[in-house]
Amino acid sequence: MSIVIWIVLPYLCLTVFVIGHVWRWRHDQFGWTTHTSQLLESRILRLASPLFHLGAFGVIGGHAIGLLIPAGWTEAVGVSEHAYHVVAVWGGAFTGAMMCAGLALLIARRRLTPRVFRGTTVADKALFATLGTMALLGMTATVGVNLIGPGFDYRESLAVWFRGVFWLHPEPHLMVEAPLVYQAHALGGFLLLALWPFTRLVHVWSAPLAYLWRPYVIYRSRVGAPPVPMPPPAVVRRASAHGTNR
Numbered sequence: 736m737s738i739v740i741w742i743v744l745p746y747l748c749l750t751v752f753v754i755g756h757v758w759r760w761r762h763d764q765f766g767w768t769t770h771t772s773q774l775l776e777s778r779i780l781r782l783a784s785p786l787f788h789l790g791a792f793g794v795i796g797g798h799a800i801g802l803l804i805p806a807g808w809t810e811a812v813g814v815s816e817h818a819y820h821v822v823a824v825w826g827g828a829f830t831g832a833m834m835c836a837g838l839a840l841l842i843a844r845r846r847l848t849p850r851v852f853r854g855t856t857v858a859d860k861a862l863f864a865t866l867g868t869m870a871l872l873g874m875t876a877t878v879g880v881n882l883i884g885p886g887f888d889y890r891e892s893l894a895v896w897f898r899g900v901f902w903l904h905p906e907p908h909l910m911v912e913a914p915l916v917y918q919a920h921a922l923g924g925f926l927l928l929a930l931w932p933f934t935r936l937v938h939v940w941s942a943p944l945a946y947l948w949r950p951y952v953i954y955r956s957r958v959g960a961p962p963v964p965m966p967p968p969a970v971v972r973r974a975s976a977h978g979t980n981r
């Protein structure tokens with residue numbers, strides 16, 4: 736059973752993740768968007784969206800460090816286990832709380848604004864439910880187990896199994912002993928990957944990062960600007976005959 740859960744299922748989810756993206760790209764490029772509802776409601780969104788996204792960036796950064804970097808490497812560069820633990824737990828609790836607050840607001844806004852709720856698809860509902868469950872499980876692990884609870888060293892077990900999946904050498908016995916909340920959270924992470932291509936999460940791959948370094952678009956006010964000279968009517972007629980003034 737542990738082979739099915741900790742080896743077969745993760746690879747199944749990763750396969751659906753890859754093939755699902757190819758399918759979505761080939762069949763639904765026009766639907767490859769955030770499906771923003773900003774035009775329908777923007778007051779709550781203005782607070783909820785940055786709160787969720789900034790929190791999520793922090794949580795993703797924490798996951799990258801905690802899951803991908805072996806404990807031996809951080810110790811080798813002088814970060815003691817205690818220092819790592821304090822930063823991970825408090826940093827995780829802070830960014831995780833931001834993410835949860837943002838997500839709760841996004842869900843409440845979607846449910847309580849009729850126009851937004853009407854545009855909510857089944858895929859949206861599945862996505863919000865999965866994200867919400869994952870965030871709560873993650874917070875239970877970080878705050879409930881590692882901040883105020885008995886503690887669990889996921890860097891020597893869960894993280895090793897996680898890296899093993901990508902090295903094609905997963906060790907299921909490392910997950911069998913993990914507390915249930917960690918098991919459910921890790922499995923949920925892979926299930927979210929399988930859901931990913933069929934939801935608005937695909938917008939992550941098309942984030943308009945180029946906006947950060949593209950040149951400014953300069954708008955000039957008409958007020959006080961010198962009048963723009965109109966071309967003579969003959970030029971306008973010639974241009975429209977050739978279709979060049981569209």
Ligand code: HEM
Binds near residue numbers: 823866880881921
């Ligand atoms: C397979 C994928 C994933 C794995 C293996 C994983 C593993 C972990 C681990 C080990 C922790 C730290 C628990 C602790 O401090 O004791 C954690 C925390 C957390 N996770 Fe995940 N996670 C995964 C995916 C996700 C996803 C998709 C979300 C999105 C909602 C998420 C949200 C959180 C949150 C909010 C926390 C608490 C804050 C923090 O410590 O960063 N995780 N996760």
